[in-house]
Amino acid sequence: MTTLSTALATPTLSRPLGRTVTIYLKEAKYEFLKSLRLRAYSFSTIGFPLMFYILFGLVMGKQSIGDVNLTKYLLATYGTFGIMGASLYGTAGALAAERGLGWLQVKRASPMPPFAYFTAKVVKSMIFSAVVVLLLFFLGFTFGGVSMPAPDAVRLFAILVAGSLPFCAMGLALGYFLGPNSAPAILNMIYFPLSFCSGLWIPFIFLPRLMREIALFLPPYHLAQLALSVFGAGQPESAWSHWGALIGFSLICLGVARFGLHRDSGKTYG
Amino acid sequence: MTATLALPQDYPNTGRPVPGPVASLRGVGFSYGQVKALQHVDFDVRPGELVALLGPNGAGKTTAVHLLLGLLKPSAGTVSVCGGNPVHSEVRTRIGAMLQVAKVPETLRVKEHIDLFSSYYPQPLPLPQTLAIAGLESIGDRLFGELSGGQRQRVLFALALCGDPDVVFLDEPTVGLDVEARRTLWVEIRNLVARGKTVLLTTHYLEEADALADRVVVIHQGKIIAEGTPAEIKQQTAGKLIRCLSRLDIETVRSLPGVLEVARDRDAIEIRAAEAEPILRELFARDPHLANVEVSSAGLEEAFLALTQDRNAETKSRRA
Numbered sequence: 001m002t003t004l005s006t007a008l009a010t011p012t013l014s015r016p017l018g019r020t021v022t023i024y025l026k027e028a029k030y031e032f033l034k035s036l037r038l039r040a041y042s043f044s045t046i047g048f049p050l051m052f053y054i055l056f057g058l059v060m061g062k063q064s065i066g067d068v069n070l071t072k073y074l075l076a077t078y079g080t081f082g083i084m085g086a087s088l089y090g091t092a093g094a095l096a097a098e099r100g101l102g103w104l105q106v107k108r109a110s111p112m113p114p115f116a117y118f119t120a121k122v123v124k125s126m127i128f129s130a131v132v133v134l135l136l137f138f139l140g141f142t143f144g145g146v147s148m149p150a151p152d153a154v155r156l157f158a159i160l161v162a163g164s165l166p167f168c169a170m171g172l173a174l175g176y177f178l179g180p181n182s183a184p185a186i187l188n189m190i191y192f193p194l195s196f197c198s199g200l201w202i203p204f205i206f207l208p209r210l211m212r213e214i215a216l217f218l219p220p221y222h223l224a225q226l227a228l229s230v231f232g233a234g235q236p237e238s239a240w241s242h243w244g245a246l247i248g249f250s251l252i253c254l255g256v257a258r259f260g261l262h263r264d265s266g267k268t269y270g
Numbered sequence: 271m272t273a274t275l276a277l278p279q280d281y282p283n284t285g286r287p288v289p290g291p292v293a294s295l296r297g298v299g300f301s302y303g304q305v306k307a308l309q310h311v312d313f314d315v316r317p318g319e320l321v322a323l324l325g326p327n328g329a330g331k332t333t334a335v336h337l338l339l340g341l342l343k344p345s346a347g348t349v350s351v352c353g354g355n356p357v358h359s360e361v362r363t364r365i366g367a368m369l370q371v372a373k374v375p376e377t378l379r380v381k382e383h384i385d386l387f388s389s390y391y392p393q394p395l396p397l398p399q400t401l402a403i404a405g406l407e408s409i410g411d412r413l414f415g416e417l418s419g420g421q422r423q424r425v426l427f428a429l430a431l432c433g434d435p436d437v438v439f440l441d442e443p444t445v446g447l448d449v450e451a452r453r454t455l456w457v458e459i460r461n462l463v464a465r466g467k468t469v470l471l472t473t474h475y476l477e478e479a480d481a482l483a484d485r486v487v488v489i490h491q492g493k494i495i496a497e498g499t500p501a502e503i504k505q506q507t508a509g510k511l512i513r514c515l516s517r518l519d520i521e522t523v524r525s526l527p528g529v530l531e532v533a534r535d536r537d538a539i540e541i542r543a544a545e546a547e548p549i550l551r552e553l554f555a556r557d558p559h560l561a562n563v564e565v566s567s568a569g570l571e572e573a574f575l576a577l578t579q580d581r582n583a584e585t586k587s588r589r590a
Contacts, residue, residue, distance in 0.1 A: 015392070102369065102371035103374055106374075109362070
């Protein structure tokens with residue numbers, strides 16, 4: 001009968017901090033494992049940037065842009081390309097599928113702290129971003145003859161991994177508005193043109209003038225410029241304008257994601 | 271038919287003191303746009319009870335469960351679970367839910383899914399116990415994507431009970447399962463009640479409600495149309511259907527004692543009755559040419575049709 005009496009007691013929840021931390025850690029750990037084992041995600045997010053970098057950076061990389069070798073230049077831009085893919089697919093792809101096919105609802109019905117769910121997706125995307133950047137560094141330094149002082153390499157790494165955040169925000173916003181089945185196709189249609197127009201595949205200065213003007217409004221352009229500025233290969237704009245653009249973009253995306261979250265609260269799926 | 275219905279307000283009538291409900295809907299309405307999914311729904315689930323919410327597809331069962339879980343906001347009335355609003359996570363720590371889900375992440379192991387959900391609750395069951403209760407001991411290390419349909423449902427069942435909740439909502443727990451898998455899950459659901467849990471399950475199988483529930487609430491087109499013990503409900507909605515070739519005319523058959531309804535279907539006649547045997551005896555006695563006799567239990571769907579036709583007829587006559 002104890003269960004019956006507890007069933008009628010007044011509900012109280014004082015989740016100790018330690019348990020909350022445990023939930024966040026487990027949520028992130030299993031989100032990471034889930035994605036790592038999902039080859040559609042882990043192979044393509046890691047494989048595409050590496051393959052592109054090998055083809056365009058290592059195989060064809062004898063030229064220079066100004067006084068910077070192309071293999072070094074493309075390390076920054078394919079790094080941006082890589083973290084963007086890991087972040088967009090890691091958040092938007094996963095959220096659209098789980099939300100559209102009923103899994104998010106099962107989680108929402110549980111006492112899971114909702115923020116843990118989103119944090120896990122972001123943490124996972126940043127880990128994959130870090131892995132992609134490190135592998136690109138390995139290729140560049142080992143086979144591409146890239147060299148830069150250690151502090152510069154650390155700064156480049158830090159900028160790229162931190163640069164995952166605006167694209168995680170973008171992914172969360174998109175995840176609330178894409179259908180579970182169409183999400184991957186639509187993400188490709190956003191990801192590839194956005195990368196190209198931002199000068200991630202072909203260096204910015206080789207883009208047609210119109211495209212260069214459009215690029216100023218594209219978030220990947222700003223991240224790539226920040227990355228390039230580590231070894232002085234960026235456009236002349238100030239770093240603050242790039243950070244400002246990325247922060248503003250993130251806030252807009254988070255606002256959209258928040259709207260999506262609240263819209264969901266009155267709806268059902270599946 | 272309607273005269274014998276135990277309507278919700280007539281129930282309970284047991285005379286003994288009734289403990290407060292663990293979960294209740296009071297005057298609840300909910301609409302999806304123009305479609306009224308639930309209208310003026312009242313029902314209670316009392317501690318330690320297993321209540322089946324029975325109804326055909328689209329009756330509003332899932333909507334009712336989603337309202338009880340705080341996933342939907344009622345457009346009218348109040349929802350209460352464990353004395354509180356289920357949108358609050360302190361209330362949710364006392365609820366377990368098994369929902370209909372199109373796709374569960376397939377690249378996590380059974381144990382990992384359970385470990386994660388257990389962490390959401392203040393006092394979860396130990397992992398081996400959860401695995402044992404849901405019959406998953408031998409497949410704890412498998413990836414969800416490798417499991418059969420029955421095993422998948424048992425994992426979702428495990429996620430509902432791993433937090434050792436006081437009340438468990440099961441939305442169509444056995445839908446799409448074969449007979450054996452269904453019976454396995456039935457045993458597990460019964461064990462849940464034996465351990466003192468309160469359970470609300472939805473189903474469109476009368477047989478399932480009969481096998482499991484202490485009390486059945488019948489819902490149709492968003493309204494509660496009957497409530498009672500499985501025996502009471504079966505008596506009201508089931509009955510027998512006799513189909514045969516006979517030379518007797520319809521009027522004669524209709525006049526036989528115990529016949530509820532007679533209809534001609536091509537060459538055959540169809541007789542609906544509470545019990546088949548007395549009517550069969552009469553038919554054989556009166557018609558030596560009686561042939562092709564088939565007796566079946568009237569399906570729930572047919573019973574619902576009969577119920578709603580009665581209701582529609584009532585409304586029409588009132589209007590006229």
